[in-house]
Amino acid sequence: MRLRIDLAYDGGGFKGWAVQPSLRTVQGELEAALATALRLPEVRVVCAGRTDTGVHARGQVTHVDVDPAVLEAAAGRAGEDRFLALQRRLNGILDADLRVHGVQEAPEGFDARFSAVWRRYAYRVADRPELLDPLTRGHVLSWRGPLDLVAMNEASRMLIGLHDFASFCKKREGATTIRTLLDVHWYRDADDRAVATVRADAFCHSMVRALVGCMLAVGEGSREPEWAGKVLSAASRDPAVRVVPPHGLTLEEVGYPPADQLARQAELARAKREHTDG
The missing domain is CATH 3.30.70.580 (Pseudouridine synthase I, catalytic domain, N-terminal subdomain)
Structure with missing residues (x-):
């Protein structure tokens, strides 16, 4: 069973x-x-x-x-x-x-890894002194100044889609860095903290934290929104992209297809992974 x-x-x-x-x-x-x-x-x-x-x-x-x-x-x-x-x-x-x-x-054909069609993460940032809560310091990044979420969302739109995310991933021998980023969006939560919700078919090592680091640079005004697209196009790690600390990141949800499609999705994902990861 x-x-x-x-x-x-x-x-x-x-x-x-x-x-x-x-x-x-x-x-x-x-x-x-x-x-x-x-x-x-x-x-x-x-x-x-x-x-x-x-x-x-x-x-x-x-x-x-x-x-x-x-x-x-x-x-x-x-x-x-x-x-x-x-x-x-x-x-x-x-x-x-x-x-x-x-x-x-589990339903027939279910595989926790290969049946999944997307994973959704959230990254939380406190960007003003009054938002810094000692009780949530282990789950929220403290940032040095106010962030422009409009500019960050403009940068985010340049990253959505099927791309080689080598610029945002820690390369592993024989592994692909090609992913489909389904959506990225910044918003203010009920406590007025800046939150990025990031959803993709899969993520490579450090990818979400590097994406967030890129967008934070835009949000603080040190980079223009177009910079995110340029970093992505380079398809190689840019030392200017900061990989933010892990404690602000949470795996929120994993999406699966209907029960009658679980086995097929697992078969397709396993074949794809074996082909692209060596």
Whole structure:
């Protein structure tokens, strides 16, 4: 049986998503908790998008394959729904900075990574002194002066579409930097903080933080909006583009197609990834 597990975490206490020897990671903590809850020697999970060190998630999605009998045996309380029971047990094992929001049987063909059609991130910035809240300092970037969101949105429009985002990605051997950026938009939230919402079919390493760094330079007036398009066209890392700190970034949501299209989407995405990533 394949389970879909939805989770959220404060990335400040993790060295990213992926398991690393002797380091605390989201994957490592979740897999250890699952192994304990299911009474198995080890468990392996697959996520929708690997987050970097310090990046948060409110809408991370994972899947894990388990024997139904094992799940039933671990249910615990008599008569309790086995999925709710697993969720309860996991949250009892995990530290408070990692929470499981849902456990359910995944539809046929579901793959947390390859079935996804988009990932949506948000980056939050406090750009005036009165917006600096000590209680949110671990999730919001403190910026040195007011930002022009109109200019930032003008710059954002030049980045939307299918492009080679090599200018905004940390290159990895054999991996493609071609992505489809579906939308980028800056707005003021209820607390008047500047928020960028960024949605794409997938992201390469440090891409969102580099995009935000580029747009912040425009927003503070040190660059014109057209500069974003010029950086993109160069298709190579520009040292003038600042990669902003990770703590302002949150994975908010992952989008999937209807259930009858999950397997096909996974097949297409896997074939594309194998072709472009070597």
